[in-house]
Amino acid sequence: MDGSWAVLVTVVRGYRQQPGDSLVGNEFGRDPHTAYDLESPGDLVYEVQVTEDDGSDEDELLAFRLFGDPQEAGAEVLRWAGKKAAYSVSPSVERAETRQRRDRRQFDNRQARAASPLVRIGVVSDEAAADLDAIDRSALCWHFPRGNTGTYLRSAVVALAGYDEQRPHLRGRWLTARVEGEELVLGVDDLIPANQRHRWDSARWLWDRRQADTPAGLRWQVDRVEQAAPAVAAVRRGALLEALTNAGVETDPELEALLTGVPYRLSDAELTPTWVANLYRGLADLAPWRLDAAYRGWRDGRQAQGLPVQDPVVLFGLGGVGAARKPKLALDHTGDAPLLCLIHSGSNAVLPYAHWTVPTDLGAHLYGWQPNLRYPH
Structure with a gap:
């Protein structure tokens, strides 16, 4: 015991x-x-x-x-x-060859879409005029989320910029990009900003010409491509604890158990195979060295609005349960280091993917591929 x-x-x-x-x-x-x-x-x-x-x-x-x-x-x-042993599993990761083929499909589609960007302006309001004038259509098409086939992720709605006073859990007007047919369509939608997985208002270099010269250190949290290579390699071979430790990221005991494929509680032991699979799938694009900056950016944004920051911010859910409060992976901070932990939450709020995953253009450079985008300096 x-x-x-x-x-x-x-x-x-x-x-x-x-x-x-x-x-x-x-x-x-x-x-x-x-x-x-x-x-x-x-x-x-x-x-x-x-x-x-x-x-x-x-x-x-x-x-x-x-x-x-x-x-x-x-x-x-x-x-x-014997229950923990009975439900323990060996974490599995995607084969490197399979991963590279999918990444190449996505890269080729990004290159083609950026070379001939099809972007249409839909229904927008005057408040979005300055942002619309600053849209880098090629960059927007290149960075827009992709699915496994390499084409645009049709379910994705990318929140580009918010207007008026924005409160994280209240609906507000946002300039958005979404897929219609073969085009990206720009419009203004009512969104709850805290719930948006694809939110780029704090990563404007992904679409805004006015921030095209943002240096690599601010975009990627590394100055050179090769600095990210060891962490990305460790994550992709499934050595998540190694990657997190080397990046100075702490984990709570519950998460550490699941990362090794072991139930962290007897009461939920039967869910371990589902949770471990979803955990490794959800962290497949993790950039562990970015977690400190990601947390600080989220914290500073809330403090600027006078909002509490004592609770961690969710990265994604682990699934498997229908209860109102669901198991989720979240990011916290000890004061000295970022901390990944498991929590149960009924909130839909998440930390946007763009802040804690491997930047798409950085990932391409790690393969030795050359995006048809300006290289950040």
Whole structure:
């Protein structure tokens, strides 16, 4: 046992129940007032209680079973003791060849779209006029999110710039880009900014000519391509803990367990294969060296609006549950270092992908490919 859970076996007095009397299948019941008095009437039975430390003031009760046979009670204890091992998995990562073929499809499509950018202006308001004049159509087409086939990700809505006073969890007017047919269409939509995965108002060099000269250090958080190579290589071969450690990023015990393929709680052990797969899939484009700047940018933006920053910001969800509060990977900060942790949250707010993933143009340069974009200096 690792200290996160406990089992207590107690001999008590009990009585046989009628089939269907117990919701958990107990053959025996007991009187809570007299069961622990072995001089009281009834059968001698074995009470098995399994509890787990869930971080609250009281441990969570996972199991309460009564057995008439001591061997059955022992088997129940062994079942719980082996549960973490039973649901442990070996994390798998995408083959390098498969990854490179997909990246090449996307790169070729980016190059072609940027060379002949099809961008149409839809319904917009006067407040967006200056931003529309500054649109670098080639850059917008090049950077727009892609799907596995290499073409535009048709479900993506990219929030480019917000207008009026923007509050993270309130709807506001945003200049957006989305796919219609073979074109990107610019329009103004009502969006909740905190919920946007593709939000580029703090990464304007992706689409705005006025910030085309933004240096590499601000775009990529490294000054030269080769500085990012070791971390990207580690992430892509599945050595996430190594990549995070080398970047000075801390992890909480729950996340560290899942990164090694081990359940972090007995109560959720059955979900471990799903969570580990989604965790590695969600971190496939992680740029660990960018997490410190990503957190500080998010924190500073909220503090400038007088908003609290005590809770971590979500990167993505792990799935597998239908509850209102879902398991998610989040980014926090210890004061000395960024911290990746697992939380349960009912919020849809996320940290935009553009701030914590490998920048697309940097990724192309790591392959030795040359984007038809201005190289940042």
